[in-house]
Amino acid sequence: MRRLLLCSTILLSISSAGAAELNIATVNNPDMITMQKLSAEFTKTHPDIKVNFVVLPDQVLRQNITQDVAVKGGRYDIATISPYEVQAGWAENGWLVPLTPLFQALPKDQQDAYDLNDVLPTIRAALTYKDVLYALPFYGESSFTMYRKDLFEKAGITMPEAPTWDEIAAAACKLNDPANGVYGIAMKGIPDYGQLAPFITFMHSYGARWFDENWNPQITSEPFKKAFTAYVDLVKKCGEPGAPNVGFNEALTLMSQGKAAIWVDATVAAGMLADPKSSKVAGKIGYALSPTEGSKNGSSWLYTWALGILSSSKNQDAAFEFIRWASSKEYIDLVAKTEGPLHIPSGTRVSTYERKDYLEAAPFAPTVLAAIQGADLTHPAKDPVPYTGTAQVNIPEYAAWAAEFGQNFSAVIAGSMSIDEALQKSQDVAVQVMTDAGYIK
């Protein structure tokens, strides 16, 4: 009888600690591709956990996971999310498993090995909602200025470490040389609201804001109009033609093919531009902080791709194992060993920026670190605002009016709409949405 009990207890404990299959829904980001490759290493040390990756484009991914979580489809255990998901509803709705208690339940040596405090503070804050952490970052970025050192030298201009938009505009127009196929500055103009971040930081850096303290939209306000006009003028005068076609990939192509002198966008581009395998201008790029024009707040954005555990998952323990592994110091060592230091995921840990091999391979690293540390998404504007978020506004209603704004913004750049009309239309939609949602009484 006792032997039977012992047997069954052993069997039960084996089966409960046993095989798990993790389905990870994620984006096609270079660091994620590396992670997919290296997940074989994870399986080596955790032979009873099988890891499947479902890779989708950003917007499809968001729609897919939202639908799945809200309706309990149960297809995924881990999801790649950004600060927006954490801040704008997923944590509130209980869709993500709180990680803080899970960490506290770990034995002390494992907690120390992981070293939560090593994760960059601004990134950690971006993934924390009401003092609880909800996701672990595997990639982090801010935005900054990238420019062609050689072109600047030839024209006799220097780029200050912390430029203003006036200085950038002046340099861009001086270097704008369409006859020789070089445009002053690469700027986005596509209607996709998911790519609005450069304009948003432009706007905030001019001291404008989306809403006042009472959630009244400020799109038709003077500062906003000034910023909007400045952006449109710059792209039309000294930017590339066909800007309504241009999103991140197109701008990257322009820059990496040597067709643009300046580009203010995600820090991740630095790595791509420095890779001679895919860039004609590797080694010619200089870096500076994102330009300001009256407001340091909100002049650069903070963004991270992080792994969160969906509360509908049936394998939460295994999932926690995986996301810890994928964001750990050991993982970073592994990447450095197998892929080379240039491919170490950027923007997640302080210790990354203390590694000699990384600093050697990535000369832009210190500027990136400064940008990330200086980007506080809880203070996105010069004046007090009721919202957080520097690359987007962290409310669920964001997409509803931002999408309209993106369309009108693109139309102005295409020349089919006047600035006043675009601003007024966007303002009307924003007022409508915010009133319907109950923000404005």
Place this chain on the structure above:
Amino acid sequence: MKARRRHGLLVAIATFAVALLLCFPILWLFFTSLKTESDAIATPPTLFVPLSFEHYRQALSGEYPHFLKNTVIVTAASIAIAFLLGLPAAYKLAFFPGRKANDFLFFVLSTRFMPGVAVIVPIFLLYTRIGLIDTLPGLVLMYTTLNLPIVVWLMRSFFKDVPYELIEASLLEGASHSRILWETVLPLSKAGLATTAFLLIILTWNEFFFAVNLSGHQAATLPVFMASFFTSEGQSWARMSAAAFLAVLPVLLLGWVASRALVKNVLAGAVK
């Protein structure tokens, strides 16, 4: 004789010129997939650069076989079932329409009036309740629904080219309808059958929206595999081109092989 040969040559030149023009983007896609990433995005576009099948090797070493298997199963099954259900209906509508024929045809067509976006959440819910999410039978169910109306409409048109006298004669001899369909009508509609099947293969093979919403990892198809190469941050034109090409290669080959069934030589006097 000489005039005819010259005429034939002109036709050939014209056809291949147009063909090249029409599929030039795809040839370029294939060409891009052989380049390195840096050459792939080079502007102006490069011509004489080192080429390799590296991207194909990478794409194939992933889970391509898994997605290919799923796609083949789902495509074959949904089309087979659609034919099974739809051919009798097409037969009846072609030769014995009756008064309700137009209503029936309209109903069948109307099942495709509703955009997938509007109906996806209710379907997702239903599938979740029945446990069909991320399963191959679930996708087959969906695609059969999409393919059936096309089978009915197209095969009805093709059947109508079979002379009614043949049907009547067989009936008077005492044949049953299923025998007539199987032994008389279908053999005479080979081109139509092949064309419909081929069209449906292409449409089902490339379907993305329902595939991505109703499948996860288990039942995902090639279009979902394709989508995994899209990124809004970062360049992977070459890899993406390779994946795109791999996704359509099977159907391309199928079309080439099957083109004999699809394009008979009318002028040589092929007789029914």
Place this chain on the structure above:
Amino acid sequence: MKGVARAGAKARSRLSPPRWATWPTVIYLLVTTQIPLLATAYFSLFSWNLLYPARPFRFVGLNNFQAILSNGGFRSAALNTVLFSVVPAFLTALIGLGLALLVNRLRFGRGLAYSLLFAPFLIMETVNPIIWKNMILNPIYGLLNFALTSFGFEAVDLISNAPRAAVMLMIVWQWSPFMMLILLAGLQSVNTETLEAAQIDGAGPFNQFLHITLPHLVPYLTVGMLIEAILILPVFGPIYVGTYGGPGNQSTNLMFFVFRVLTEQYEIGRAAAGGLVTAFMTTIVMMALLAYVRPYMERQSQ
């Protein structure tokens, strides 16, 4: 006497139509389409936002419909939907006819020509626009402008300035093979004896085409264009990847419109209402269209 009469009666009863032949189709479609349709109709009367699971699922009657219909972009989306369906249907029919005739007359390399010609239809509609956007339509280094400027014309930027044209161009390129396929199959069934007889009578190839081939193809053209129009109605790829519905919502169609309601606001009830409105409008247009083209779907005379 009696034997013959009995045989005649048996034969006549066999002329009765296959009564159950359409039932499998009907039953299958009823189950698989009407249930989701009812569910959609149900949801369209309620307010349900996926992002706010805490909010009660409440009945709002026709509010969703009102919101959809009064939306500023709705009319333009509806017009675009018709435009994107009708114009390509005609253009692809024209091009498809030309291609089918060419391939039909080809004496050698037919398989290769066929493969090359239907290739555009094979490319996923989300990959097709990437090729077009970057290789052909790009205002800086695209092939279109390369060709235009080489001949002395000015460069154009279709996606910024004529987004609808850009979308339709992509649709026509992708779907011309569809019409070619159908018309080729139709050409196979042209009565060769009639053609030979006409040739003997002295009719040249052009007359043969006009009086025998073309009339024979009319039902195929009609059905083909009808089906194609229905299949193109939910066109998504060229808009989502190509122009993102803009600039300024200019190239949005109803499908993309509802897609944005779903994926930006996650308003399920509203998306359902949008879908129902789309389906309703499509039904009306189709009924009118069918009434007009129905005679052309039948063979006029042998």
